[in-house]
Amino acid sequence: MTDQPPPQDQPPTPPVPPGNPQPQYGYPQAPPPPAPPQPGYGYPTAPQHPYAQQPGYGYPAQPVTVVAGSGGDTRRGENRTIALIILAAVVAIGLIIGSGVWYAGSSHGGGGTAGPGGGKNGTATVTGGKEKVPANPAAxxxxxxPQPKTEDPSVPTAGSWLSGRVYAKSGIAEIIGYDPADGTKKWTLKFxxxxxxxxxxxxxxxxxGIVYQPSMPTKTSRPGCTQVAAIDVRAGTELWSKSIGTGEFATQFRNVTVSGNTxxxxxxxxxxxxxxGTGKVLWQPKPxxxxxxxxxxGGPKLVAVRKCGTYGNRTLSIQNVDxxxxxxxxxxxxxxGIEYAGIVSTDPLVVGADAGHSASGGSGVSDYFSIDNRTGRLLARIPVxxxxxxxxxxxxxxxEECKGVVAGDGxxxxATKERNEKKAHGSTNEVVAFDLATGKQTGQRAAAGDSFALFPLRMxxxxxxxxxxxxxxxGGQIVSVDGASFRSTTLMELPAAGADRDLQTDFQPGYSEYRYTQxxxxxxxxxxxxPIGSFDKDRNLFVAFGTRD
Structure with a gap:
């Protein structure tokens, strides 16, 4: 997921909402900035409706120290110990890199040119990828x-998986597996x-893996996210369910990932x-x-965001762990001064963080850090x-929730912010590339085309x-951008007419779960x-599209 062009004029900076720091277990909490109200059940969730503003998070900047791991530290299992991480030293705030404009031609008006194999979208072969280019991309x-009925203003339905011949999606306290071709229910797991x-x-x-609540919330009780389970998406079975502690003393978890068999x-x-597979505990917190x-x-590597100390006096380490x-x-x-970090990719290892309270536009990120996951050496710092x-x-x-940014293949x-162009009928943007070894722009740009806006999904x-x-x-499109030539090949064209097109606008990039394959x-x-109004009463939990060939 080269030479750097000179900075371009940037739009005015909008005010950034205050951050929402979380207290750390077992330590006095320094007074945090005022937190925005959280929807739903007492843990952060994505906004229910599109165009909602996401908060940015900023802290004073200082320089960075790189330390290669000795390989001696381990997480705590039943008998494991946790080594303290040493305080680090300082980092400077980088320059903001602007973006220019470059357009590729397209028979669809959206930048979807033929791939490197020649020919139009039906005959091109995408180099280096597994996704098949359909003979007819029309979908x-x-x-x-439809969305399940609830009287609660926000209920989490986290989770969307496409594996083998099953598409699985979380509903309210359940996961249902569907045939991805026709929507036939294959299985249901209740929680x-x-x-x-x-x-x-x-x-x-x-x-x-998933994290779920041990019971349904009520007006007087909102249980925490304490239960961890492994599920087999293809078979529709729960492999095991575990927690650390019980009842009100159970440890709460906010994120989950999978790497290898962990x-x-x-x-x-x-x-x-x-x-x-077995549910055997490998490590757990040490109160x-x-x-x-x-x-x-997770994914090809397992990378930990490890914090030491209390809010306002915290150090953070990025650890590649077995x-x-x-x-x-x-x-x-x-x-x-960098208190939090988000992981864009584990291989290559890229994290995003806010340095010096300088993140703007609600992104939560002022810099991306490219790190050698074998040695722990900083390769490049990319200010944005x-x-x-x-x-x-x-x-x-x-x-692990970084969206609109992808790292891979060096x-x-x-994606740049959308902007109006003189020759376009609406706003547009492009995707630009930075070299992970140098931090400089490669000069490669893939243009969305007239009135479209590109949003990176995955490699x-x-x-x-x-x-x-x-x-x-x-209608929207799914495209494959060749990593060498930066030419776009259209893999799917979504319907452009009436209600079928309207379905797409209910699921905005950055606020929805997108899954594409073959x-x-x-x-x-x-x-x-x-529902908050009559226009909102017929919303869907998900919609499935498919090409015709």
């Missing part, structure tokens, strides 16, 4: 599922409470991990310790402006998969709520 609505946290990570054989969870009280894992990034033993392979120490780029990270609670891909080998948000009179595309809600 239809396959099926849709005593809502699924509060999920990861899109799925093992090769279709297993993943389910790892984190929160303000620390991190824990289990074997995904009263000065250091804890706030959360993890997913089975918890042993530290390498470590990078963030600069003093939230007023110029769309990428953002939930650095406080979700850790590059960091960022496909050496290629970038992105969603193109449409103008009022067209001609199937799912747009889903991470939380639902009581």
């Amino acid at each position: 239809d609505v396959l099926f849709k599922v 005593p409470g809502p699924v509060c946290a999920a990861t899109e990570r799925v093992t090769a054989d279709g297993r993943t 389910v790892a969870v984190g929160g303000s009280d620390g991190g824990a991990a289990w074997d995904i 009263g310790d000065g250091c804890s894992d706030a959360g993890y990034g 997913p089975t033993s918890g042993k530290v392979i390498s470590e990078y120490k963030m600069g003093a 402006s939230g007023d110029a780029y769309e990428g953002e990270c939930d650095t406080i609670s979700q850790v 590059k960091l891909y960022l 496909d080998g050496g290629n970038l998969i992105a969603y193109k948000k449409p103008p009022y009179d067209k 001609g199937k595309f799912f747009m889903a809600e991470p939380n639902v709520g009581k």
Whole structure:
């Protein structure tokens, strides 16, 4: 997921909402900035409706010290110990990198040119990727599922997985598996409470992890997110369910991920991990310790965001850890004053953080840090402006929730903010690339095209998969951007007419769960709520699209 062009003029900086720091277990809490109200059940959730403003998080900046891990530290299992992390030294705030404009030609008016194999969208072969280019990219609505009814203003429905011949989606206190071709229900898993946290990570054989509440909230009781479970998405079975502690003393977790055969969870009280197949505990928090894992990034590597000290006097480390033993392979120490970080990717290792209270545009990120996950050495620091780029990270609670930014194949891909162009009929943008080794722009740009807006989703080998948000009179698109040539190949064209097009506008980039693979595309809600008006009463939990070939 080169030479750097000179900075361009930037739009005015809007005011940034206050941050929402979380207290750390077992330590006196310095008075935090005023926190915005949280929806739903007492933990952060994505906004229910599009266009909601996300808070930015800022802290004083200082320089960075790089420390390669010795490999001696481990997470705490039943008999493991946790080493204290040393205080780090200082970092300077970087320059804001602007973005220019570059357009690729397209027969669809949206920047979707032929791929490197030549020919139009039906005959191109995408180099370095597994996604098949359809003979006809036109897509239809396959099926849709309405939102479950609730009287609560916000209920989490976190989790959306596409594995094998199953698409699975969380509802209220349940997960249902569907046939991705026609929506036939294959299985249903019931839970005593809502699924509060999920990861899109799925093992090769279709297993993943979730966090859920032990009971349904009431007017007088709102139980925490204390239960961790592993599920088999393809078979529709719960493999195990665990917690750390019981009842009111159970540890609460805010994020979950999967790496190898490990389910790892984190929160303000620390991190824990289990074997995904057996449920055997691999490590767990040590109450009263000065250091804890706030959360993890998963996938090809397992990376911990490890914090030491209390709010206002905290140090942060990014640790590449062995997913089975918890042993530290390498470590990078963030600069003093950086209290939170979000993980964009674990391989290559890229994190986003706010230095010096300088993050703008509600992004929560002022800089991206490219780190060698073998040695812990800082490769590059990439300063960005939230007023110029769309990428953002939930650095406080979700850790792995970075959206609109993707790293892979030696590059960091960022979408620029939408802007009006003289020759365009509406706003547009492009995706630009930064070299992860140097931190400089590569000079490569993929333009969205007239009135479209590109939003990076994930890597496909050496290629970038992105969603193109449409103008009022067209359907959206899924495109593959070749990592070498930066030419775009259209993989899917969503319906442009009537109600089918309107379905797409209910699921806005950055606030929805998008899953695409091999001609199937799912747009889903991470939380639902009581309708707030007549226009809102017929919203869907998710909608499925598919190409015709």
